[in-house]
Amino acid sequence: MEDIFNKHCVFITSTGRTGTQFLAKSLSQMIEDCFSVHEPANVFFRDLKKWARDIKRFGFYQMTVGQFLPSKSMCKLSTYRRIGKISDEKTKEYIKGLRKQILQETKESIYVESSNHLHGVIDLLQEVFPNSKTVFIIRDPRTWIRSALSSPVYLLYKWGDLSFLEMSMRPYHFKDDPYFKKWKSMSRFERYAWYYNKLNTFVLKTMEGRKNFKVYRYEDLFITADKEKKFLEFLDFSSRFDDGFYRNYTFKPELLNKKLNSSADRYKISHWKNWDEKMANIMQNHCGKLMQRFGYGNEPEWVKKLSNKFEQEFA
DSSP: OOOGGGSEEEEEEESSSSSHHHHHHHHHHHBTTEEEEESTTOOOTTOHHHHHHHHHHHOTTTTTGGGGSTTTOHHHHHHHHHTTSSOHHHHHHHHHHHHHHHHHHOOSSEEEEEOTTOGGGGGGHHHHSTTEEEEEEEOOHHHHHHHHHHOTTOOTTSTTOOGGGTOSOOGGGSTTOTTTTTGGGSOHHHHHHHHHHHHHHHHHHHHTTOTTEEEEEHHHHHTSTTHHHHHHHHHHHHHBOTTSOBOOBOOOGGGGGSOOSOOTTOOSSOOGGGOOHHHHHHHHHHHHHHHHHTTOSOOHHHHHHSOTTOOOOOO
16 A cells, blocks of 8 residues: 555645635645645634544544644644754654544545644655645735734734743744843734744745745735736646646635635734834834845835834844
8 A cells, every 4th residue: 555655745834824724725625636624633722613523533632632742733843843852853753643644534635734833844844745745825924913913813922822831932942042031021013023034034944945845925825916827826836746646626716705714804903004113113123034035015104114213122
């Protein structure tokens, strides 16, 4: 029997709040003979039905206590590997253990996993799954932070993400991080800006020049006028593999108009156009290089907020 880890796979990851849940629910409707899933074996406190189904599927232990162990939780494994607490060989062993069951149960010829918990192991995926492709989605940090801070399901640095649990990376996990001493005094807004820069920079640097890896802007897939053209490119990339294997796909543009996991009309912070100079400069300080690289922040009203007269003590 063919090794289950040779199955043709597509892994989609990001900081979250980038349409990953939409992709998980939609790609199986567009790509022939495809099974797509969003963050398997991960706890969603606001979706108890899914939690109950996953307990039945993966077991009570993995879906409770196991969520705090790198061998049972991709979230924990990704963070541990990212901060250097676990070796690459052990990480690959755990990745296999975490995905063996779902791959065995997947009868479709393409397995798609969309999850923001893969960032810390992203460079090891092709070693574990040789017939795989990886997609990374990046979003304008100004709209990302507004969505992330407002979402009730995005728990980064919120009530359940206590530091001693080590579920999310923080400056003190990294040698010489300039925000180590400042972290406790930083607002949640600034902590999110730090996280956005840290995670995206790590992934882009780690995956630079790698084969079968592509970066897409969230805006190009879901918002801009030519989003359908870009989404077709994404579908083509996700359905054709180097060994000649491919599956047909049918683009369904009507699905792009559906909103999934949206925090619209419930935002806790205003649109960036209404930010004061301090918020704009905090964002620019942390994320400016990435914004420039991906074409964000060129609006005259944004540039105007970045006054040279504004002074703030940055670490």
